[in-house]
Amino acid sequence: MCTYPICVANWAVTSSRLAVVRGTCCMTRSLRSRLQWWYGSILTIALICFGSLVYLRAQQDMQERALRQSLATLEDLAAGLRAAHPRPPREQFSSRPRDFQTTEAAGQPLPAELLFPLPPPPPPVPPTANDAHHHEGNGPSRESGPRESTGGPLRGRPPRPGDGALRLGPPPPVGTRPRPARRGPPDRLEFVVWNADGSRLMQSRGPAAEQLSALERPAAFPEPRFRQTDNALQVFQLGPRETVLLVHRTLSDDRAGLHLFGGMIAAVGGLTIVTAVLGGQWIAGRMVRPINRIADTAATISAVRLDQRIETADLETELIPLAGVLNQTFERLQHSFAQLTQFTADASHELRTPLAVIQAQAELALLQPRTTEQYQGTVKTCLQSAERMRGLVDALLLLARGDAQQLRLTLATIDLRDVAGEACAQLQTKADTAGVRLICDLPQQPVLLQGDAPLLGQIAANLLSNGIQHTPRGGTVRILITADNAPQMQVSDSGCGIAAEHLPRIFDRFYRVDESRGRRQGGNGLGLAICSRLAALHGATIRCQSAPGEGSVFTVEFPATADSEQQTCEQREQNL
Numbered sequence: 001m002c003t004y005p006i007c008v009a010n011w012a013v014t015s016s017r018l019a020v021v022r023g024t025c026c027m028t029r030s031l032r033s034r035l036q037w038w039y040g041s042i043l044t045i046a047l048i049c050f051g052s053l054v055y056l057r058a059q060q061d062m063q064e065r066a067l068r069q070s071l072a073t074l075e076d077l078a079a080g081l082r083a084a085h086p087r088p089p090r091e092q093f094s095s096r097p098r099d100f101q102t103t104e105a106a107g108q109p110l111p112a113e114l115l116f117p118l119p120p121p122p123p124p125v126p127p128t129a130n131d132a133h134h135h136e137g138n139g140p141s142r143e144s145g146p147r148e149s150t151g152g153p154l155r156g157r158p159p160r161p162g163d164g165a166l167r168l169g170p171p172p173p174v175g176t177r178p179r180p181a182r183r184g185p186p187d188r189l190e191f192v193v194w195n196a197d198g199s200r201l202m203q204s205r206g207p208a209a210e211q212l213s214a215l216e217r218p219a220a221f222p223e224p225r226f227r228q229t230d231n232a233l234q235v236f237q238l239g240p241r242e243t244v245l246l247v248h249r250t251l252s253d254d255r256a257g258l259h260l261f262g263g264m265i266a267a268v269g270g271l272t273i274v275t276a277v278l279g280g281q282w283i284a285g286r287m288v289r290p291i292n293r294i295a296d297t298a299a300t301i302s303a304v305r306l307d308q309r310i311e312t313a314d315l316e317t318e319l320i321p322l323a324g325v326l327n328q329t330f331e332r333l334q335h336s337f338a339q340l341t342q343f344t345a346d347a348s349h350e351l352r353t354p355l356a357v358i359q360a361q362a363e364l365a366l367l368q369p370r371t372t373e374q375y376q377g378t379v380k381t382c383l384q385s386a387e388r389m390r391g392l393v394d395a396l397l398l399l400a401r402g403d404a405q406q407l408r409l410t411l412a413t414i415d416l417r418d419v420a421g422e423a424c425a426q427l428q429t430k431a432d433t434a435g436v437r438l439i440c441d442l443p444q445q446p447v448l449l450q451g452d453a454p455l456l457g458q459i460a461a462n463l464l465s466n467g468i469q470h471t472p473r474g475g476t477v478r479i480l481i482t483a484d485n486a487p488q489m490q491v492s493d494s495g496c497g498i499a500a501e502h503l504p505r506i507f508d509r510f511y512r513v514d515e516s517r518g519r520r521q522g523g524n525g526l527g528l529a530i531c532s533r534l535a536a537l538h539g540a541t542i543r544c545q546s547a548p549g550e551g552s553v554f555t556v557e558f559p560a561t562a563d564s565e566q567q568t569c570e571q572r573e574q575n576l
Contacts, residue, residue, distance in 0.1 A: 031291075032284045039280045040273065047269040055262050062254045063233075070235040070247045071224060073189050077247070081193070081240045189249055196242035208232070208248055220244050231255075290319050298326065306334035339509070346510030346525065350392050354385035361385075395526040399509065402533045409452040409537060416447040416456070416487050416558075420479050423460035427468065435473035438464070447483040449558050455534045460489060462527040463554050467493035470552070486560040492553040498546040506544060507532040531556075 190208050193201040194217040203212055211232075218225075220238040227234050236246040297310050309330060310323040361378045370378075401407040424440040431438040460479065467477040475494040482488045498506060502513050510525040531554075535542045539559045546552035 032281075032288050035284045035287070036277060036280050040277045043276050044273055047272060051265040051269050055258075055265060058261055059258055062251075062258055066233050066249050066251060066254060067226065067235070069189060070226070070233060070249045073191060073247045074224060074235055074237055074245055077191055077193065077245045078237070078239045081243060081245075189247065191248065192246045193239065194244040194246075201243060208250060212246075212248055215246070217244050218246065290315050294319070294323060294326065298330075301330060306330065306337055343509055347392075347396060350510070350525070351389060354389045354392075357385040358382045392526070395530055398530060399526065399533060402537065407537060409455065411450050411452060413448055414451055414453045414456070416449060416481050416483075416489060417442045419453060419456045420460055420481050420489065423457055423464055424479060426461060427464045430465070431468050431477065434468050434471070436468050436471050437474075437476045438468070439476060439478040441478060441480045443481060443483065445483070447481050447487050449487045451538050451558070456538070459531045459534050459556060460491070462531050463489075463491040463556075466527050466554075467491055467495065467552070471495040487558040489556045489558075490553060492551060494551045497548045497550050498544070498552055499548055503544060503546065507542070 190204040190206045190212060192203045192212050192215065195201050198217045203209070218236050220242070221236075222238050224235055224237040226236075231250065231252050233249040233251060234246055235249070236244060239245040294310055294315075297308065301308050309327045312320050312323045312327075315323055361381050365375060365378045398407070420440060420442060424438055428438055464477060464479060471477055471493045472495065477491070477493045480488075480490040480492070482490070498513055505511050506513070507528050509529040511529075512525050532542055535556055540556055542554065542556045544552060544554050
C-alpha cells in the first residue's frame, strides 16, 4: 500500500498549522496589530454595552406604552358604561353589532397566572371652557354624566372601537394646549366586558376574538391588574354595575418593531466597528511611520558612515527621547570605532619599531663574520627590543582584560608607604641614569587601605617613570603619601609641563604630547592609560594639574575606608 499521499497530506496539514501559528505570533508581536486589536476590542465592548442599554430602554418604553394604552382604553370603557342609558346594558349594546358583539360565557377556564396590582390612574382633569360649551343643554345624561380620566363628559352612547370617546395614551398636560380629537384604539387593542353573573356583556371583534372567546370572567379587583402572555398584555378591573372589564393588547407588532430596531442597532454598530478598525489601521500606520523612518536611518549607519544621526525636528514628542538615546548610542559607537581604529594603528606602529630593530640587527650579523663582542652587542640590542615588545604586549593585555571585566583584584590591607617605597627603589637606577633626583616623602604613620599591592605598585611605578622621562637632567621627581581625609598618592615633577589643550587626553591610549620625544625615551603611550584603568578598579580617581614650564602634579585619591578613617582620627588626636 502506497503511503506517499498520506505523508503529503500530513505534511500539508502540519505546514498549515505552522503557518497559522506563525501568523498569530507575528500579529501578537506587531505593535500595529496590537493597537488595532485593543482599540477594536474596547470599541466593540463599548458599543455592545451602549446598544444593549438602548435596546433594553426601548423594550421598557414599549411595555410602558402598551400598558398606558391599555389603561386608557380600560378607563374609556368604564366611563362609557357609567354614561350609558339606564336600560339594561345588554339591550343597549346589542343594537350596535357592527363594532362589537355581546356573547355568553365561553365556559373555558383562564390560565392560572399571577396578578400584579398597578398604580392608580391619573386624577381627572378639570373641565375647560370648550367642555362647558359642549355641556350646555337639559338632561341628566349630558350634565351629570360621569367624566372620563381626561375630564370630559361622555355622550349618551356606549364606547365602540374606533369611536372618538376612546382615547389612547396619557392625556396631555392641562393648560399647555387644547385637547386634540380622541381617536379609537388600534386593531391590536381589543376588550371584553362580563356581567356580574359571568356572562359576556360585549366583546370586540378583531384578530384576537377567538382567543378572547376562550377566556372566563377573571376575579374582580377595584384596581387595575394585568397579566402578560407570550404575545399579549391583558389588563382587567372591576367596572360599574359589578361588571368586569378586560383589555387585550397584542404585542406582536411591537416586538417585531423592537427586533427591527435591535437589528438596526447591530447593523450600525457593526458598520461603526468596521469603519473604526479601518480608520485605526490608517492611524496606526501613520503612528508607526516615524518608527520605520528611525529604523531606516539606523540601518544606513555602518562602520564607514557613523556620522549620520536621526533628525528629531519632525518627530512626535513621544519619539524624541528614543531618537535622542539612539543618537547618543551612535555617538558612543562612533567614538569606540575611532578608538579601535586608532588603537590598532598605534599598536601596529609600536610593535613595528622593535621588530624592525630586531630584523636589522639580525641581517647585519649575517652579512659578514664578526667578533664575539660585536655579536654580543647585536644580541643585546635584540634583547632590548624584545623587552620593549614584551612590555607593550603586557600593557595591551592588561588593558584588554580590564575592558573585558576579567581583571580580578586580590584585595588585602596594605600600607601605601610600602607601595611607594618599593616603586622608588625600582626606579632609582633609571633616575640616576637620567640625572633626575628622586624623592620619596612618606609620613611616619601607616596609610592603610584595601587594594591589590602589585597593581598599586604598577600605578606608582608608571607615574614615577613618566615623571623621570619628562624631567630634564638636574630636575626633581617627588612622590608624596598623605592621609588627611582619605589616602592619597601624589607624584610631581619639575619638567616642561603640559599645555591645557592636552590635559583632557593624556589618559587616552597611545596619546603623546611630544611624539618624537616619547618614542626616543622608550615610552609607548600606555602608562597613564594603565594608571587610569587600575585606579578605577580600586575605586580611586586620578587627576593632573600642569602648566607649561611649571611641571606636572598627578594625584591619585583613594576612597576612605574604616582603617583609614580610624587612622586619621588617631593622627588628629596626636596632633592635638
